[in-house]
Amino acid sequence: MFDESKKLFEEAKKYIVGGVNSPVRAFKSVGIDPIFIKNAKGAYLYSEDDRQFIDYVSSFGPNILGHANNTIVNKVKAALENGFTYGACTKAEVDLAKRIVETFDSVELTRFVNSGTEAVMSAIRLARGFTQRENCLKFKGCYHGHYDGMLVGAGSGAATFGVPTSKGVIEDIAKHTLICEYNDFDAVKKIFQDYGHTIACVIVEPIAANMGVVLPKPGFLQFLRDITYQYNSLLIFDEVITGFRACYGGIQTLENIKPDLTILGKIIGGGFPLAMYGGNRDIMSLVSPEGPVYQAGTLSGNPIAVQAGIATLDMLKNTNPYNQLKLNTQILVSRTMGLANTYDIPLSENSFGSCFTFFFTENKPTNYPEVLKSNERLFKNFFLGMIKRGIYFAPSQFEANFLSTAHTKKDIEITINAAEEIFKELKDAKFIV
Template identity: 45%
Template sequence: MNRNRSAALYEASREVLPGGVNSPVRAFGSVGMPPIFAARAKGSRIVDADGNEYLDYISSWGPMILGHASSIVHQGVEEVFDAGISYGLPTGKELDLARLIRELYPAAEMIRMVNSGTEATMSAIRLARGFTGRDKILKFEGCYHGHYDGLLVKSGSGTLTFNTPTSKGLPKAMIQDTLVAQYNGVHELKDVFANMGDQIAAVILEPVAGNMGVVAPTKEFLQELERLTKENGALLIFDEVITGFRLGLEGAAGLFGMKPDLVCFGKIIGGGLPVGAYGGRREIMEHVSPLGGVYQAGTLSGNPLAMHLGWNLLNHLKADPGIYDRMEDMAKLLEAGLIDAATKAGVEITVNRIGGMLSPFMTVGPVTTFSQVMTSDTQQYEVFFKAMLEEGILLPPSQYEGWFLSASHSREDVQRTIQAAQIAFQQVKEMAK
């Protein structure tokens, strides 16, 4: 495929944008090639700046549940533009969407709209500290909660002894109260609470990890997490930026039968626009300013355009919840096809899937922890990615990101993807010789 226009745009972008992009994964560095620049998209297809068309499994990292440029999500958007997109005043659209979120996700008894998933998680953590009067936060290795300073941390040689920042520019004071444990590590979780349970304000968790590939929690891990937070007076925060309204109308919480104290949402609730929200138990949320003493504000929080698109999407999902079953059926078909294609080619893979999200790891399974994720062969994934791209299939440009199906992905799309995978896995096998 000719990608000369994308290459030219990339070179020009490097003059004014760090690395030529506005978010690191877009640089395609993990797959050793220049990025593809998008021009337009519709349904399950995306077209690049050179006119090449691809079947898309990035789906803007999850929010395009109905596919790109959905007429359902975009309905009435012209009227919103004509009426004005920002007032600095509250609107009825904020109320409508908040009520709908609370109806679908009962744990969110009160909701505060913000502008991104990162803003939601950082605000929820501040609220947890303000509510409990404690400072320490527990997160899990491999879970990403945005680029908030206090959460860009990985565990050191001992989780309880020191942490290692995953970015420069983080003052020690910002990360000294962040504890890090192993995702799905039940014994380690117990040890953390045994040592510091009375100091922990909150535990923040991706209930299904989506930023080290797709990794689901074990039942025992969730049960212990729920028990230990309650017994120790710590709040349980679900980061459902990826999973909220993608895995079902009640997100991962509904799927696993849990009720977090606080929950964070992201761009899904804005139909793909920049938006976020945090919510939870009324007694906790009443500590948010102007009602309480935990300050948080934003000029564009609850902007009418995002509220309108979000309401269109969530209201449609409410009216047709069978969409989730249809997406899962397509994902199951794709999962089986990938495993079959890899097996026939003699390539070792493990496919993790939950709902319409999946990840093939280039390693022998199971893959349930961050350390197991890191055994994946990234060179094999690079070969696989490039081979799929040449067959017209656009995958996440990193082994450590999830694939997202949408309601617009058809059985024919999936079959075409499987056929491409048969070719791609053969190339992986040839590389490994």
């Protein structure tokens, strides 16, 4: 089906490490070569093999208005005529920052950067500079980019310092990251009892979306807010994925919780490389040139990305598509779950707003170990069956999927019908591959 993509992948491996520029694109967990995309429009991707796909990856989140939205395209075209990058200040970056500050009660000052990883790295440095403490607490399964201090796993014991999970991350860096299970109140309490005076910050995805979607237990986010207040640590919400996904704002808006620092990305750049960290004035004023915490970037606040972000946020605010996005997601998820039950396929789901993950396990996962109980072989069959039928899901059991305003009821119906065909095949054959 994908002869042209296969040829391109073989060529890519001669010049690009692994043939890809980000690991999940290698499609290793689903056992096929990557599909090379030629162009996209609305809810659809078109491959170099001249295949059309209904796209639920949405570039892993930013394309909430669909691919190549005409309003964003026109805004970017106009910006391109004025030059691509200046290494200087622009009115547009002020306009975007103003929109973000007006949206988030927790954010008084912002700093734009180019990626979520860069924003995380800068926010944690800032938290350490503000608190004069060294350690950071993160949660298993929450991904915060490839910054050295976040590429860590748990050591032995219930409450331990991190150990490197990637070559090139030295132990002296990893040991300053503490690890807990997501949603584990008791483990967080124990870590703070033992190390609270050393913890600069807690960083968390308020809804985890990088081990697949995993929802916080009731009260968990407020518990993190309370315990960080108690120990004079900072709370960082990584809303790179969740920001502007479930409402105009982030999960902190829905939950009425004010973190000390917020990280945004993806949607605020309208599909262009753009991210931000921000917080209250006292903390953010420590960032250079106002204070001693250094961070800089030639392309930060790039005028093209900023204009795409302005166009995206303005459309989201003016059209308020969130109720319809949530309804469409619920229809897709609930009917697919009903079909899985009909055909005795072990399936659960977690979803919020327009974001969802199907887990091939009977129980809804609430943390990373429970996510790992998913049947990856069943997922692989599901993914390959969908690709065969022209439906593009994330190529890993441990990723989120997304709806956009461009998805139609017909797209959703086609997807549900394809799921039924696959579940029937799985029931009849148990495993196809």
